[in-house]
Amino acid sequence: MSENLIEFNNISKFFGKVIALKDVTMKLKKGEIMCLLGDNGAGKSTLIKTLAGVHKPDEGEIVIEGKKTVFDSPKDALDMGIGTVYQDLALVPLMSVTRNFFMGREPLKGLPFLKTFDIEKANQIAAERMGQIGIDVRDPSQAVGTMSGGERQCLAISRAIYFGAKVLVLDEPTSALGVHQASMVLKYIVKAASQGLAVILITHNVHHAYPVGNSFTVLNRGKSLGTFNKKDISREELLGMMAGGEELDKLEVELKEMDRLSKN
């Protein structure tokens, strides 16, 4: 069991009378990509915030590298190597790539009481890191606003990795992106996993999740419908399992019915 990098055992979270999460269990190994699938309102956001240390679970335990852990704050989660990339990415479009990359964790230099932001070093690291993922930053002092959506996503992920993430939690990294941009981000996620990170990919898009995931956990109304290995489940079965599946079947029937009626 201890080969799992991180385990979430029977996590539950309640807000007053509302059961946001009930008995959710997930286990991840190094280099594994687990996709967390669910429709809107399935409890994805609550789960992310629990992973990131924003919420404390009311029941269940988090085990990292065999040790039981409690996160008291987002900083605790960060220190334990959980790097969360939120949907809004925490990037400031008007600020440069470098200033964004090191936002809140700027490298310093100089005298003990007169430390200054080491821009040269920061520029160099930022350019290097972006170069490694094949993103062409003409100038690390250019504003993030000039980058494409996919590039911004990769910048945010790259930042989380640079600052010591062992487990990457990605919240809908492809939701706002076109096909080309999404595939660029997914490629980078696979690359990150191949370097030994565990990745939790949260999405409602099975078509993006299926090609890259090793296993799939489906959330529905706060409960896990189970975790499935890729070889055990097809894309269509996954789609059907998400609340959307049934709904779409129903919609199809209704549309046919309407079509039939209008023809008569």
Place this chain on the structure above:
Amino acid sequence: MSEKAKSISSKKISGQDERLKEVSKLRLLLNRPELGAVGGAILVFIFFGIVAGDTGMFSAYGTLNFLDVSANLGIIAIAAAMLMIGGEFDLSIGSMIGFAGICIAIPAIYWGWPLWISIIFAFAMAVLVGYFNGILVVKTGLPSFIVTLAMLFILRGATLAITRLITGRTQVPGLRVLIENDPIAWMFATDTFKWLFTWLGSMNLIALRTDGTPLATGIPPSVIWFIAATLFATWILMKTRYGNWIFASGGDKNGATNVGVPVGRVKISLFIGTAVAATIFATIQVLDAGSADTMRGNLKELEAIAAAVVGGCLLTGGYGSAIGAAFGALIFGTVSMGIFYTDVDTDWFKVFLGAMMLIAVVFNNYIRKRVTESK
């Protein structure tokens, strides 16, 4: 990483460096927030050079005059700019100027405190007011526009009420005699480089009074404070971690919080900054005039914000520069004094101020689009 990958990535980086040089200097310059203000200042100087070049506006005395006005405004404009970059407004700057003035004058004149203690007292009050503004904005989440608008009235009213209560008047004169031998007051009341002006006078290079002393006696303290404030603020914004936090707090509060920037603390410190700048302004003016007036600094908050906007600060925060605000203040100071040297009625100054702001906002909007959408 394998050696191969390393060589690829390093190639990429060196490739980028080569391309970096291709970006023309002009393009880089065009993307700087202070471009508009620097250009505007040049235009203003050209204009007055043509219209009022032979009137004495650009004599040593005239130059120091408009520099003094610009510098006073500049001190508060720079603090206002930093706060705007941090995503907030302070409309209480002008009222704080009046309040700081009586915080110096009443203890010094009526309570018999030494002048330097009164000055320190005024700065302590500024820190309190700034802290109060900041904590109110951060804790309530209300727009700083509203919170500091309330503070504008509260401070101005309190200044008037307290002064009348203690002194029975709205002005407190009699400070000039206290300046001499004071351990602190000289920092706000001494002209510097006097030897230079004396020498220039003796060489007949600048205008003299009838008694042979030069008309312009030295660089006024406001100009020194102004230059120091510009350099200090620029250093903070560009070279320190705190500077990066200011941009981040104004650019995206939530994002900054998520990556660990103490947004609340940054904003509170910036509110303290504007109140302290207002107090520097007040101290210089009170010691120069020898008296405190409850109406001093009226509407200065709007001029400071206008200068910051002309200097390239975005009203939405996260973008701007201290150098820009300094040039914005220079434009306003130059025009407000220069207009006396022309045939134009000085009533038109405010029209100019408003028009300048409008042009600046349109221009800045365009610049922001360039910066963020250049792909």
